[in-house]
Amino acid sequence: MMKELGIAILTLALAPVAALAADFNGKWTADVQGRNGNTQTITFDLHVDAATVTGKVTTPRGEMDISNGKVDGDNISFDTVMNFNGNSMTMSYKGTADGTDSIKFTRSFAGGGMGGPGGESGGGPGGGGPRPPQEFTAKRGAAAAAPAQ
Secondary structure: OHHHHHHHHHHHHHHHHHHHOOOOOEEEEEEEEOOOOOEEEEEEEEEEEOOEEEEEEEEOOEEEEOEEEEEEOOEEEEEEEEEEOOEEEEEEEEEEEOOOOEEEEEEEEEEOOOOOHHHOOOOOHHHOOOOOOEEEEEEEOOOOOOOOO
């Protein structure tokens, strides 16, 4: 009897914590500033199971699987890897829920084989060095947000 009572109390105590976590499941869309000043649409198809994120990210260059996906309350993070011309570039996404229908993301880049100064890879401004992190907002469903300036 005491064991069942203890489990019931623990369940009720933890319920508000679980309710505070953001719901990242579903399709999200963002309009993101491209390297040449054009706007590109990125679609996120996110699947959350407990604290693990899986799914796909679709860009104008194709569809990529999500790896290393994690959720911690209102925070989400994951990586994608793009392969092109014998090179690969890892894009790391870190986001925070902004209400129930948007995620504020920062996307960082690693790799790409562009051969920047000091042996870095990437392809930042001027043709060398890593690309700087990029901020944007993804919206739930088909509506996309303007790129951050």
